[in-house]
Amino acid sequence: MSTRHDRWSVLPAAVLMVGLLLLPTGLPAQEEVASAIRRYRDREVSTGFYEEYEAKPLRQRPLISIPGVRPGPFPYSPVAARVRIRTRLADSHQGIKFYKDLRCQDCHIKETRDIHTVRGNLTCRQCHGGEPIASLEHYYSPFNPIRRHAYVCAKCHEGSSASFATYVVHAPNPAMATTRKTFPVLFYVFWGMIALAGGTFVVFLPHTVMWGFRELFMKKDEAEGESERKE
Amino acid sequence: MNPNEKNRVVRFTAIQRLFHGLLIVSFLIQGSTGLARMYIETGWGKGLAWVFGGYEGSLAVHKYVGILLVSGFVVHLMYLLFKVNWRKFPGALFEPDSLVPHLRDIKEFFQHVGWFMGIGKAPRFDRWGYWEKFDYWAVFWGIPVLGATGLILAYSLASSRIMPGWFLNVAFWIHRIEAMLAMVHIFIIHFFIAHLRRHNFPMDRAMFEGSSHIDSLRHEKPAWVARLEQTGKLDRMLVAEARPGRRLFYYLFGYAALLFGTFLLIGGLVNSRYITW
Numbered sequence: 001m002s003t004r005h006d007r008w009s010v011l012p013a014a015v016l017m018v019g020l021l022l023l024p025t026g027l028p029a030q031e032e033v034a035s036a037i038r039r040y041r042d043r044e045v046s047t048g049f050y051e052e053y054e055a056k057p058l059r060q061r062p063l064i065s066i067p068g069v070r071p072g073p074f075p076y077s078p079v080a081a082r083v084r085i086r087t088r089l090a091d092s093h094q095g096i097k098f099y100k101d102l103r104c105q106d107c108h109i110k111e112t113r114d115i116h117t118v119r120g121n122l123t124c125r126q127c128h129g130g131e132p133i134a135s136l137e138h139y140y141s142p143f144n145p146i147r148r149h150a151y152v153c154a155k156c157h158e159g160s161s162a163s164f165a166t167y168v169v170h171a172p173n174p175a176m177a178t179t180r181k182t183f184p185v186l187f188y189v190f191w192g193m194i195a196l197a198g199g200t201f202v203v204f205l206p207h208t209v210m211w212g213f214r215e216l217f218m219k220k221d222e223a224e225g226e227s228e229r230k231e
Numbered sequence: 232m233n234p235n236e237k238n239r240v241v242r243f244t245a246i247q248r249l250f251h252g253l254l255i256v257s258f259l260i261q262g263s264t265g266l267a268r269m270y271i272e273t274g275w276g277k278g279l280a281w282v283f284g285g286y287e288g289s290l291a292v293h294k295y296v297g298i299l300l301v302s303g304f305v306v307h308l309m310y311l312l313f314k315v316n317w318r319k320f321p322g323a324l325f326e327p328d329s330l331v332p333h334l335r336d337i338k339e340f341f342q343h344v345g346w347f348m349g350i351g352k353a354p355r356f357d358r359w360g361y362w363e364k365f366d367y368w369a370v371f372w373g374i375p376v377l378g379a380t381g382l383i384l385a386y387s388l389a390s391s392r393i394m395p396g397w398f399l400n401v402a403f404w405i406h407r408i409e410a411m412l413a414m415v416h417i418f419i420i421h422f423f424i425a426h427l428r429r430h431n432f433p434m435d436r437a438m439f440e441g442s443s444h445i446d447s448l449r450h451e452k453p454a455w456v457a458r459l460e461q462t463g464k465l466d467r468m469l470v471a472e473a474r475p476g477r478r479l480f481y482y483l484f485g486y487a488a489l490l491f492g493t494f495l496l497i498g499g500l501v502n503s504r505y506i507t508w
Binding site for chain 2: 113114115118119157159160161163164165166167168171173174183185186189190193194196197200201204205207208210211212213214215216218
């Protein structure tokens with residue numbers, strides 16, 4: 001049989017239990033945000049598990065194979081394997097002689113001629129970070145397509161997605177024959193648009209010039225009714 | 232000469248002239264803000280951008296005016312729905328008063344070119360010449376292409392959710408080439424035909440004043456005038472010339488557009504070697 005004292009001792013426990021129900025539910029991902037830049041997850045629309053659930057970006061797939069090794073009957077040649085290992089190094093510039101005396105543009109000239117660098121005035125370091133600069137395809141590189149959007153693009157383009165990050169910052173010249181292999185859609189669309197513009201001018205520029213000359217040397221009786229001068 | 236003499240035939244209504252006026256202003260703003268950003272590496276581009284508040288300001292103006300231009304195009308499409316003669320549809324679309332392209336336009340084009348070269352007589356044009364139809368329908372190609380790629384680029388984060396991000400590279404080049412095509416076409420071909428050829432020099436006021444001189448039309452659109460005379464509609468379409476003050480305004484507006492367009496064209500061509508494409 002419970003005493004009056006026992007009944008009152010239950011009350012704080014009951015208040016605590018009801019109070020807990022009123023509190024917002026805890027989240028395992030609650031973490032301290034130290035960065036001044038808003039975290040991309042606030043605006044991220046995807047699950048973040050790109051390999052498993054998302055439609056993969058069309059031009060770049062997450063690179064999680066063994067560097068320089070292609071399983072199957074046609075393995076990479078030694079040179080191809082070396083190139084592929086090179087694009088997955090923790091320090092992409094390792095082994096380059098007198099590296100500390102070089103500037104980025106000494107080797108990467110083309111990469112300094114695009115909108116982000118020329119017009120946006122971005123420096124290489126603002127995206128690629130300090131030394132050592134990991135190869136783009138190194139698993140832990142900020143540039144690996146699995147996290148490029150969050151670690152690089154989102155610095156300026158808040159809320160960028162994996163798809164957004166497939167924008168080619170160092171885009172090739174669309175007119176060049178080599179672009180047909182590296183970025184075929186850009187190459188064909190560019191030349192298609194040039195053909196459209198060229199076709200318009202091939203017809204209408206000579207047409208306009210001929211019309212101008214024909215009217216200029218028109219006989220007076222033929223020119224009867226010249227509009228505004230007669231008024 | 233009696234200033235009240237009704238010797239001009241109405242060609243455009245007030246709302247059609249307003250559409251053209253808005254198109255002129257928005258097209259020139261889009262051209263200058265777009266070129267300002269494209270040529271920002273040069274002094275010419277920096278000067279142009281300065282007018283709109285610099286590199287970022289130019290983009291803001293470009294986006295707002297772009298949305299205005301696309302909205303104006305949508306309003307024009309709605310206007311067309313009211314202009315179409317639905318009782319006679321679709322036959323009305325192929326009558327001479329319609330701007331819809333017709334096989335006779337192709338015939339007239341070749342006949343006209345033949346006349347340029349001294350082979351045969353000039354065609355007897357009706358209400359619309361093939362070059363006028365081309366200019367009109369070019370906007371129906373240009374604005375959807377520029378508007379769609381422009382919106383893709385302006386809202387790049389949203390658009391990359393429904394298309395791969397690398398399409399932004401492609402959209403950028405479509406937008407750029409289409410814009411250059413539009414500007415070169417307007418600043419050379421349209422301006423020459425509307426302002427500078429002997430028949431129209433110093434300016435064809437029809438699009439501003441709304442009417443053309445009857446003598447001028449008898450020469451350039453003889454089939455139309457003949458048709459109006461036959462059907463007895465000509466007298467009802469005759470109006471007097473605009474007052475001198477208004478005419479002065481039309482000339483100033485037309486020539487301001489022409490000079491500004493020429494400035495953009497020459498500046499763009501001269502500085503094209505100094506920019507990163």
